[in-house]
Amino acid sequence: MNKNLWMVIVIVVGFTGFMMGYSVPPFLEVGFGENIDLLEEGEALPDDLLKQYEHLYNDEEDE
């Protein structure tokens, strides 16, 4: 395969890899298969999670 195609592949893998780095940690935290640690419907969100979303919403840096 030619080097230009390799360059494109490296760039594409770089971006998708970066996004994988973003999306994999939440999976590890919540779990897989039948061991998924989900909130029941109507259950309140934990305070720290609410605070985290508030920071995201307001575009604030993590403390």
Place this chain on the structure above:
Amino acid sequence: MDAIVTQTIPESKPADCCSDSKPIAQAVSRKHIMWVYIIVGFFGLVSVATYAMHEYYLYLSAYLWFGFIYGMCLQYGRFCFASAFRDLFAVGVPRMVVGIMIATVLFSITSSLVASTGWSTFHAAPWSVHAVIAGLIFGIGMVFAGGCASGSLYKAGEGNGVSMLVILSISVTQSAFVDVGGWANKLVPKSWAEAALTKGLPSSINVSDGWVDQYLAGYVWEQPVITFARLLGFEDHTLVGALFANTFVGVVLPAILLLAVVYIFWSRKRYVLDLQSREGRSPGFADHIRGFWAMIISSKRTAIAGLFLGIACGLQMFVIEGLRMKFGVKNAGTILQRIGFDYGISAKGTVFDPGYWYVTTQEAQWVGWMAQKLGFNNMDNIYFGWVNGIPSPAINPADWMSVALIGGAAVMALMNNEFKWKMPTKELAIWALIGGALMGIGSRLALGCNVGAFFVRTANGDVSGWSFGLGMIGGAFIGVKFFNWYTERKMAREMANIDFDL
């Protein structure tokens, strides 16, 4: 004159053909290489710049880069359903059909692995005869247009003007079709109209006015949602349900059956003649197995593309679901609102955000958005107003995917010396518009195209995917037969007008 660089590239193929390549040394101009880096650089810049504005834009970039991968794969594998069935029915070449089936099987394996983690973004569709009818209309349309929904996108990336017209026709037709009311309301069965009123839709969605609204709320939503796992008594998100029921029973076995039919009716005769001429004997069962295998491996290029498509499709589901968890959202509509875009978001706060590869809805959305800007009310129907919204194409995640898909196909075409601006002739333009319109109508009746309603659904064990596929094959057959009749008639007329001097 452009300076050139020499490199190994696949042999150029005839338009719409699917032959595997033999590597030969050809020259790719520096201009082509420059454009490759301009396109990749543009998408890279968009991703980096928007990420710098807010990390929420990463969600849109995820769609962008997976779309780019799809475009590269589609162009490399010449992955077009219209070409596949036209080649099979018109000239008896099964290579592309085989490749598509292999790709479907490979995708089903990756998607079942994702499904078994419990984090698949896929949702099965309602199943009834409507999927077959929609597939039939879509199949006729794709043969008339000379490209399916995904095929038209990658061919547009090759500079094909006919495909661009097809995309335009699909987009406009869908957008208009979902909002058709008035006289069309008289065609709605009473039972649909009554059932639609019981769905409790908000007053902003005028469900009594619109054929598609009443078709969706009064008929489609009443149909059962069936997967092979549920038919066999398993859950979709368990390993047995996903891998055994949805993949092995729902995809591998039907695919083998379909491929056996293709071998018996299209490939066997050629293989037997070849064997008789080589070895002077009639084939036994073992020979037919070898012939079947030879047919499978003859579509190597499409199968390789299918393998990477399958991996990318599975990974996209995984990445999108991970980002939803990371950002604490269930739909991109929430993200768009958080970053300050609330125009065109549906009445329930959502936008079209499938979480996997999809083609047609985002095409309808950009026309719907434009029509809304021009003063038409497109938000009073279920399709736009209640489910998908019509956000600006500039911040529509699925639109980012389609634009990047065209870009990815262009990059691959440029590197393979297969990019060329081709203007449509008047006749081809008319066929493109007619075929695109039929595909647009078929897509909305089936809630998807050859990708969303067949490839993705089938690979995820959704029974409605095969129903659409059967209709699509039937439609392609009718389309090919019609074209044969039309071409013969046209040639006969032209021949009759020629004066021969003897």
